[in-house]
Amino acid sequence: MIELHTWNTPNGRKISVALEEMGLPYTVKTVNISKGEQFDPAFLAFSPNNRIPAIIDPEGPGGQPITVFESGAILLYLGEKTGKFLPADLRDRVPVLEWLMWQMGGFGPMPGQVHHFLLQPEGPARDYGVKRYGDETKRLYGVLDRRLAGRDFVATAGAPSVADFAILGWAWRHERHLVPFDKALPNVTAWYERMMARPGVKRGFEAYLGG
Incomplete structure (x- = not known):
């Protein structure tokens, strides 16, 4: 199940919408940016720009885990993963x-x-x-x-x-x-x-x- 590390912002909503539309199971891990949780070393380990959203997909390419940060990159990754909402041609x-x-x-x-x-x-x-x-x-x-x-x-x-x-x-x-x-x-x-x-x-x- 994909972990969505995020907060209630426009960039965060892009990804929750995409995950729902693509029918991908996910769990939300809130990152309270008003309290500076985006600077936590554990979050920075896979989101080096200390910004939400970021995802951890335990079933990435080749069945191996992958992390993705930046909302645009996440959308492209999810589109590639599912073959949905991203044309192949x-x-x-x-x-x-x-x-x-x-x-x-x-x-x-x-x-x-x-x-x-x-x-x-x-x-x-x-x-x-x-x-x-x-x-x-x-x-x-x-x-x-x-x-x-x-x-x-x-x-x-x-x-x-x-x-x-x-x-x-x-x-x-x-x-x-x-x-x-x-x-x-x-x-x-x-x-x-x-x-x-x-x-x-x-x-x-x-x-x-x-x-």
Whole structure:
């Protein structure tokens, strides 16, 4: 059974959703990042960047245990392991990789900065940070909305991919980074509702990850 070392964050939710959608049995090992548990030497032994999530799969390649850190790498590993939500054909796989990297490189780091600056004391620095990163976050939502025009899922047809799971983890916190779902983002709104209605996604968001 896979051990998911995580906390109730967007990056953590990506993996609980993927595990549920892929039908993989797992157990949650909470890492309370508010108490600094991510710096515990035992956790650092397999997550050297002291960030959640990370997994330990006792039945990895060749039947041997494997550890994986970084949420994007975990999603790709799980997709390879199960053959689900990650196309085998390279031409079909490329869009999934593109949109997964898009999320990892921007649609995560940018709204994460909005979260950070909103928690700061009122003043010029806070206002600057919220505007700078808020504007970029809204731009990224616009990119996503254009991509989803006439599409049910971000990178594949007929079913979601690991890219959808990755993006959904952060879209889940859209209110926290000051992006309401309304008429300005009709395609994102429809996609979000479609994804959140999936039974596996529901279970992934209901799983206790701490917090």
